[in-house]
Amino acid sequence: MKVVGITTQQEVYIGSKDRNFRINEFLIIMDEAQGDLMGEVVEANTYNRYIPLNINGDLVDSSVLESLRAIGYNIDEDTIYIAKVRLINEAQYPVETGSDVRVPKFYEVKDFMVKANKEEGLVLGLIRNTDQMEEDMDEELKNILYTFEDDKLQPQKGIPYILDLKSMHQYPHIGVFGGSGSGKSFGLRVVLEELMKLNIPTIVLDPHFEMDFSEMQEYLPDDEKEDFSGKFKCLQVGYDVGVKFEDLSPQDLKNLLDASSTLTDAMNNVVDILYKRKDSYQSFHDRLKMLSEAQEEGSQEKIKRRIEEATTTAETEAWKKRKELYDSYDKTCPYSSVKGIFWRLRKLYNEGIFSNDIHEIEEGLKLGKLIVVQGSTRMLQVFSTYLLNNLYHKRRDFKDALYKHTTSDYFPPFFIVTDESHNFAPKGYECPSKAVLKEISQEGRKYGVFLILATQRPTLLEETITAQLNTKFIFRTVRSSDIQTIREETDIKEEEARRLPYLKSGDVFISSATMGRTIYVRIRASKTRSPHTLNPFDELKKYSKEEEEKFYRIIKDKLPINESQFLSILGEVEKEYGEAINMDQLKEKMEKLVESEKIEKVATPFGDMYK
Numbered sequence: 001m002k003v004v005g006i007t008t009q010q011e012v013y014i015g016s017k018d019r020n021f022r023i024n025e026f027l028i029i030m031d032e033a034q035g036d037l038m039g040e041v042v043e044a045n046t047y048n049r050y051i052p053l054n055i056n057g058d059l060v061d062s063s064v065l066e067s068l069r070a071i072g073y074n075i076d077e078d079t080i081y082i083a084k085v086r087l088i089n090e091a092q093y094p095v096e097t098g099s100d101v102r103v104p105k106f107y108e109v110k111d112f113m114v115k116a117n118k119e120e121g122l123v124l125g126l127i128r129n130t131d132q133m134e135e136d137m138d139e140e141l142k143n144i145l146y147t148f149e150d151d152k153l154q155p156q157k158g159i160p161y162i163l164d165l166k167s168m169h170q171y172p173h174i175g176v177f178g179g180s181g182s183g184k185s186f187g188l189r190v191v192l193e194e195l196m197k198l199n200i201p202t203i204v205l206d207p208h209f210e211m212d213f214s215e216m217q218e219y220l221p222d223d224e225k226e227d228f229s230g231k232f233k234c235l236q237v238g239y240d241v242g243v244k245f246e247d248l249s250p251q252d253l254k255n256l257l258d259a260s261s262t263l264t265d266a267m268n269n270v271v272d273i274l275y276k277r278k279d280s281y282q283s284f285h286d287r288l289k290m291l292s293e294a295q296e297e298g299s300q301e302k303i304k305r306r307i308e309e310a311t312t313t314a315e316t317e318a319w320k321k322r323k324e325l326y327d328s329y330d331k332t333c334p335y336s337s338v339k340g341i342f343w344r345l346r347k348l349y350n351e352g353i354f355s356n357d358i359h360e361i362e363e364g365l366k367l368g369k370l371i372v373v374q375g376s377t378r379m380l381q382v383f384s385t386y387l388l389n390n391l392y393h394k395r396r397d398f399k400d401a402l403y404k405h406t407t408s409d410y411f412p413p414f415f416i417v418t419d420e421s422h423n424f425a426p427k428g429y430e431c432p433s434k435a436v437l438k439e440i441s442q443e444g445r446k447y448g449v450f451l452i453l454a455t456q457r458p459t460l461l462e463e464t465i466t467a468q469l470n471t472k473f474i475f476r477t478v479r480s481s482d483i484q485t486i487r488e489e490t491d492i493k494e495e496e497a498r499r500l501p502y503l504k505s506g507d508v509f510i511s512s513a514t515m516g517r518t519i520y521v522r523i524r525a526s527k528t529r530s531p532h533t534l535n536p537f538d539e540l541k542k543y544s545k546e547e548e549e550k551f552y553r554i555i556k557d558k559l560p561i562n563e564s565q566f567l568s569i570l571g572e573v574e575k576e577y578g579e580a581i582n583m584d585q586l587k588e589k590m591e592k593l594v595e596s597e598k599i600e601k602v603a604t605p606f607g608d609m610y611k
């Protein structure tokens with residue numbers, strides 16, 4: 001392997017007769033004047049005279065061919081391999097043409113590639129095209145992961161990619177970008193497994209109900225299986241967790257109502273006026289209700305008449321209360337805004353938001369657990385605003401108290417992870433969850449609160465947040481507007497950007513400030529799997545088989561059954577089956593059992609007999 005053609009201080013071409021190059025592999029150029037120079041292949045080509053070389057649309061740099069010829073390559077006969085190599089550090093002078101090139105030893109690249117040990121970092125995958133350096137790699141870096149490729153679990157061949165967790169103190173946030181099916185969720189799962197391994201408190205917003213870690217991948221050998229059950233907890237908004245109304249500040253309440261559906265200025269005003277400290281849901285609800293009912297009457301006279309016409313003391317009292325509210329607030333709180341707030345409040349209540357609190361989440365985080373908060377995107381938008389504000393401020397108060405030498409309850413540093421993050425921090429319009437995420441993206445570092453934000457559409461994510469994501473995982477991306485955003489927001493090179501639409505699922509460019517460059521990685525095989533991995537068609541088959549089994553168990557003891565007996569057994573079957581069944585359905589189910597040869601059907605003078 002030799003340097004060929006015109007060189008610069010940053011870039012050279014390398015030619016070889018017998019060794020094909022791979023993108024992203026490292027090579028060492030032995031420059032006689034400047035010593036060893038490390039470079040990375042950014043483009044690999046083969047040249048054969050019958051097929052003109054064409055790099056990037058330009059016809060081959062004739063200097064490359066000339067110098068190949070000059071240093072003894074038979075370019076008319078042989079196939080020649082050519083690599084474009086970018087130096088890791090700029091050379092002082094242009095590289096000497098004709099310099100020999102060799103593959104580096106592990107210790108020569110170690111500083112570029114390994115920044116943390118496996119006990120303290122996140123073991124996320126394998127650095128692609130580093131297999132040649134594996135032999136003399138440190139023992140503790142060997143055999144620490146598997147990849148899953150070509151439908152098989154593959155042993156580690158190359159240098160592991162270990163994300164340096166401690167460096168996050170300096171470079172705190174991570175972005176995960178990639179189109180549908182590119183391996184984003186799978187990658188997130190691996191990150192979360194690693195966070196659990198290290199007992200890092202983590203909160204995951206999971207709109208897809210997929211971040212469950214109970215099921216192991218089928219491909220995993222027994223000795224690799226790991227029980228995560230004590231390390232994570234899935235909690236559903238509205239069932240397991242919610243907002244304790246009594247703890248809400250007026251701003252929290254406004255955020256919640258706004259997340260439910262946008263508040264006008266007048267509505268904001270209504271909350272400021274009508275919401276009292278220590279209000280319970282019921283007391284606030286009743287105040288809104290009674291005021292709006294009084295406003296519906298339309299005037300003080302009409303309300304007075306209601307008081308006079310009341311037939312019971314309770315009714316009189318209720319209308320007196322309404323009158324009081326009407327006198328105090330009618331002028332400042334327009335009816336439509338009161339109704340608007342009332343309607344939004346009811347909606348949140350009906351969704352169960354106020355039925356619980358976040359105690360379980362706080363306790364889980366304090367124990368170093370991964371807490372998965374599940375709910376529809378809308379519910380999570382509403383709830384996360386409250387939750388994140390709350391947790392972030394708890395952590396902030398604790399740290400601030402430390403600085404000020406005052407006391408505050410301990411609250412640990414933690415990660416916030418979410419898929420579909422553009423829904424929580426959209427570009428171009430305001431939403432309550434965006435404000436808190438923006439604040440954390442800008443200030444979280446100080447307090448030890450870290451973000452991992454995944455999205456299919458980086459273009460739709462709030463720009464000021466994207467700019468704060470110091471480490472970016474870039475999976476396959478096809479949409480040109482997203483590729484453009486990625487190019488603007490990361491240091492990926494033009495050659496890498498061109499490869500983005502063709503990346504395999506699970507292959508990723510990791511652009512990180514710690515590494516100072518982009519690294520091409522295969523995400524390791526996850527240990528656990530998503531509960532949704534069952535193919536929908538297999539699911540259909542499984543479901544109907546289970547249903548058939550269930551029906552068979554019920555009917556087995558009643559055989560033989562004549563068609564004429566259907567009506568008499570229907571009630572009993574229905575009861576045991578637990579669902580309403582009519583005569584036609586009963587017959588259909590019996591026919592299915594005949595079809596699958598579980599039972600037999602014979603014709604008799606009294607109709608069909610099943611046995």
Ligand SMILES: Nc1ncnc2c1ncn2[C@@H]1O[C@H](COP(=O)(O)OP(=O)(O)OP(=O)(O)O)[C@@H](O)[C@H]1O
Nearest residue numbers: 148179180181182183184185186187505506523524
């Ligand atoms: N590192 C990997 N190793 C092995 N298989 C992978 C890897 N990454 C992804 N896959 C496979 O590719 C498929 C798609 O991956 P995944 O579900 O993570 O995509 P996605 O980017 O999250 O898509 P979407 O945004 O639509 O959910 C999965 O079936 C998964 O099994």
